[in-house]
Amino acid sequence: MTARPANTHQARLLRLLRDGGPNSRAQLGDLVELSRSKLAVEVDRLLETGLIVADGLAASRGGRRSHNIRLAPGLRFLGIDIGATSVDVAVTNAELEVLGHLNHPMDVREGPVAVFEQALSMAAKLRATGIAEGFDGAGIGVPGPVRFPEGVPVAPPIMPGWDGFPVREALSQDLGCPVMVDNDVNLMAMGEQHAGVARSVGDFLCVKIGTGIGCGIVVGGQVYRGTTGSAGDIGHIQVDPGGRPCACGNQGCLEAHFGGAALARDAEEAARAGRSPELSDRLTAAGRLSAADVAAAAAAGDTTALELIRAGGNRVGQVIAGLVSFFNPGLVVIGGGVTGLGHTLLASIRTQVYRQSLPLATGNLPIVLGELGQTAGVTGGARLISDHLFSPA
Numbered sequence: 001m002t003a004r005p006a007n008t009h010q011a012r013l014l015r016l017l018r019d020g021g022p023n024s025r026a027q028l029g030d031l032v033e034l035s036r037s038k039l040a041v042e043v044d045r046l047l048e049t050g051l052i053v054a055d056g057l058a059a060s061r062g063g064r065r066s067h068n069i070r071l072a073p074g075l076r077f078l079g080i081d082i083g084a085t086s087v088d089v090a091v092t093n094a095e096l097e098v099l100g101h102l103n104h105p106m107d108v109r110e111g112p113v114a115v116f117e118q119a120l121s122m123a124a125k126l127r128a129t130g131i132a133e134g135f136d137g138a139g140i141g142v143p144g145p146v147r148f149p150e151g152v153p154v155a156p157p158i159m160p161g162w163d164g165f166p167v168r169e170a171l172s173q174d175l176g177c178p179v180m181v182d183n184d185v186n187l188m189a190m191g192e193q194h195a196g197v198a199r200s201v202g203d204f205l206c207v208k209i210g211t212g213i214g215c216g217i218v219v220g221g222q223v224y225r226g227t228t229g230s231a232g233d234i235g236h237i238q239v240d241p242g243g244r245p246c247a248c249g250n251q252g253c254l255e256a257h258f259g260g261a262a263l264a265r266d267a268e269e270a271a272r273a274g275r276s277p278e279l280s281d282r283l284t285a286a287g288r289l290s291a292a293d294v295a296a297a298a299a300a301g302d303t304t305a306l307e308l309i310r311a312g313g314n315r316v317g318q319v320i321a322g323l324v325s326f327f328n329p330g331l332v333v334i335g336g337g338v339t340g341l342g343h344t345l346l347a348s349i350r351t352q353v354y355r356q357s358l359p360l361a362t363g364n365l366p367i368v369l370g371e372l373g374q375t376a377g378v379t380g381g382a383r384l385i386s387d388h389l390f391s392p393a
Contacts, residue, residue: 102122
């Protein structure tokens with residue numbers, strides 16, 4: 001993709017076609033509030049770039065029938081969502097529909113070279129299926145703070161070897177296309193905003209509970225990243241002044257007390273102490289425990305597993321309650337791998353938020369699980385790069 005919109009009107013038209021699919025000239029004219037002649041000029045210029053194509057006649061609105069237009073069907077975006085323990089890669093079309101998706105276990109601590117070799121291999125496999133000849137752009141999420149304009153991770157606590165790595169520059173050279181990089185939870189928020197549970201909400205929080213915990217903040221339909229890109233790093237809000245040491249170097253952080261890694265640690269302690277026969281059996285069989293083991297034990301009625309989930313949900317709810325009181329969002333979305341713990345976790349979070357925040361903030365506040373699961377981050381990655389490419393050059 002070499003062409004870019006020449007002005008804000010063209011950018012608006014491209015984003016409307018991305019988010020709403022094919023549409024008629026007449027309806028687009030209503031949405032962008034352009035005169036018929038001005039709209040015709042901008043559409044014709046976009047047709048010349050190849051970014052959009054004609055798509056048949058629209059339904060009649062009386063009088064002469066308008067023509068439908070759509071984004072070029074050959075446009076392809078790549079979404080790469082790097083988590084602490086896995087990599088997701090997907091190819092989307094211009095409307096951000098996922099055409100192919102792969103997931104592979106991968107420890108982010110193996111470093112950027114190994115992780116991106118795996119991601120590029122997965123992208124090549126997707127290309128080999130025939131769904132993409134090449135990529136017009138790529139959006140990448142990493143589980144740590146990112147200096148957004150440069151696409152560079154900065155001192156990420158759970159990512160040794162990644163500090164200052166030029167992700168955007170390196171991947172752009174390897175893929176041969178423009179690349180944008182952001183924190184993984186911001187991409188999850190963008191994915192849920194585009195095609196998930198937050199489609200109709202302008203101001204919301206998206207909390208990702210995986211190995212660690214982070215929060216995407218969407219204000220007026222736009223991700224808020226803060227001055228340096230570290231907004232939403234709620235996993236390092238202190239919840240217990242004398243609590244457990246955290247990977248960031250502080251004590252008592254939320255992430256040190258809950259999240260996939262902390263939950264597995266606490267479950268193993270409970271199993272070794274003989275407090276849970278179910279978890280003890282699983283630890284003996286596998287040699288280690290994960291959040292999935294805790295979820296399975298809870299589903300089997302294990303009281304210790306249920307207590308661990310409720311205690312963690314209370315901690316998360318305590319932090320979210322503060323965010324709700326401060327930000328007054330219209331929705332809170334809970335996503336990430338630990339959401340496999342399901343409604344026991346969600347109920348604990350809701351109880352704390354509704355108990356601690358004022359009624360004015362919580363009276364009409366849904367707190368829900370995300371809809372997209374593993375595809376939220378990769379959809380958000382495609383959304384990120386398309387936002388960039390569908391902006392005036």
